[in-house]
Amino acid sequence: MTEQQANRVAPSGAGSIGSETIGSYLARLASRQPTPGGGAAAALHAAQGAALVAMVARYTTGPKYGEHAPLVERTTKVADELASEALRLADSDEQVFQAVIDAYRLPADTEELKAARTSAIQAALVQAAQTPAQLIKLAGAVVDLATGLADVANPNVISDVAAAADAARAAATTARVNIDINVVAIKDQSARSLLKEQTDGIEEKVVTAADALVARVRERILQ
Numbered sequence: 001m002t003e004q005q006a007n008r009v010a011p012s013g014a015g016s017i018g019s020e021t022i023g024s025y026l027a028r029l030a031s032r033q034p035t036p037g038g039g040a041a042a043a044l045h046a047a048q049g050a051a052l053v054a055m056v057a058r059y060t061t062g063p064k065y066g067e068h069a070p071l072v073e074r075t076t077k078v079a080d081e082l083a084s085e086a087l088r089l090a091d092s093d094e095q096v097f098q099a100v101i102d103a104y105r106l107p108a109d110t111e112e113l114k115a116a117r118t119s120a121i122q123a124a125l126v127q128a129a130q131t132p133a134q135l136i137k138l139a140g141a142v143v144d145l146a147t148g149l150a151d152v153a154n155p156n157v158i159s160d161v162a163a164a165a166d167a168a169r170a171a172a173t174t175a176r177v178n179i180d181i182n183v184v185a186i187k188d189q190s191a192r193s194l195l196k197e198q199t200d201g202i203e204e205k206v207v208t209a210a211d212a213l214v215a216r217v218r219e220r221i222l223q
Contacts, residue, residue, distance in 0.1 A: 017044070017094070018087040034101060039093030042174035043135055047086035049142040049167030052160045054079035056146075059154040068152040075149050082142055086171075089135050093178075096128040126191045129182040132175035133198050139175065140206045142168035147213050155220075162217035169210035176203040 017025055017040060025044075029036050057076040065072060103120040107113050146164045153161055179199055186192050 016087070017090045035094040035097050036090070037093075037097065038174055039097065039132055039135075039178045040090040042132065042171045042178065043086050043090035043093060045167045045174065046135060046139050046142060046171035047083045047090070049139070049146070049164040049171065050079045050082035050086060052164035052167065053142060053146050053149060054083065056153050056157045056160050056164070057149060059157045060149070060152060065152065065154070071148065071152065075145055079142075079145055082138060082145070086135070086138060089131055089138065092131045096124070096131055100124040100128050121185075122187060122191075125182050125186050126188070126195075129179050129186070129195050132178040132182075133195060135175040136172050136179075136199055136202050136206065139168040139172040140202060140209070142171075143206055143209045143213065147209065150213060150216060158217055158220060162214045165210040165213040165217075169207055172203045172206040172210075 017036065025036065029041065054076050057072050057079060060068065060072050100121065103117065103124040106117040106120055108117045143165050146161050146168070150158070150161050176199070179195065183192055183195055186195075
């Protein structure tokens with residue numbers, strides 16, 4: 001995050017994203033406020049992907065799918081958990097973004113205050129990069145879950161497997177950009193290296209796996 005971004009108007013508290021209406025969330029997203037932003041949007045992409053996987057799993061039940069019941073049951077449970085975790089990350093993104101804003105607004109009238117402000121900004125930026133880093137991994141878990149379900153899923157909702165993969169793909173690529181904009185402002189090379197180790201290559205794997213799954217689903221639909 002740049003200092004220019006941090007100097008935008010501070011948001012008014014809106015509570016949990018998961019508890020507000022879609023209309024309210026979109027109005028806040030469209031407003032001239034720093035949060036919610038791309039990070040929260042990325043988390044909601046992931047939440048929708050996980051929810052779609054859960055929906056497909058719930059349609060893949062009954063005697064016809066009896067032999068796959070353990071897989072379907074596990075998929076449903078994990079997908080629900082991932083959707084909830086994604087919503088938590090959406091809220092977390094708002095909170096850590098606000099912490100960065102607050103750090104940029106600290107006084108810097110003396111050298112001592114200036115040093116304290118710089119330290120607070122750097123700590124907040126490192127923390128802000130952690131939420132999208134977690135989100136990339138979650139997006140990968142959604143794609144993996146969708147891939148595991150694809151071959152046994154109810155064909156009437158197979159297109160939603162592809163929709164889930166694309167939603168998770170969007171979550172991963174958006175989270176990557178949010179990591180990048182924080183990392184470029186982090187001066188601590190060890191912190192930058194740690195973030196690089198945590199996330200390097202993961203987004204590319206998510207994109208590759210999501211694209212492959214969408215291609216499989218489309219081929220199945222169109223054959």
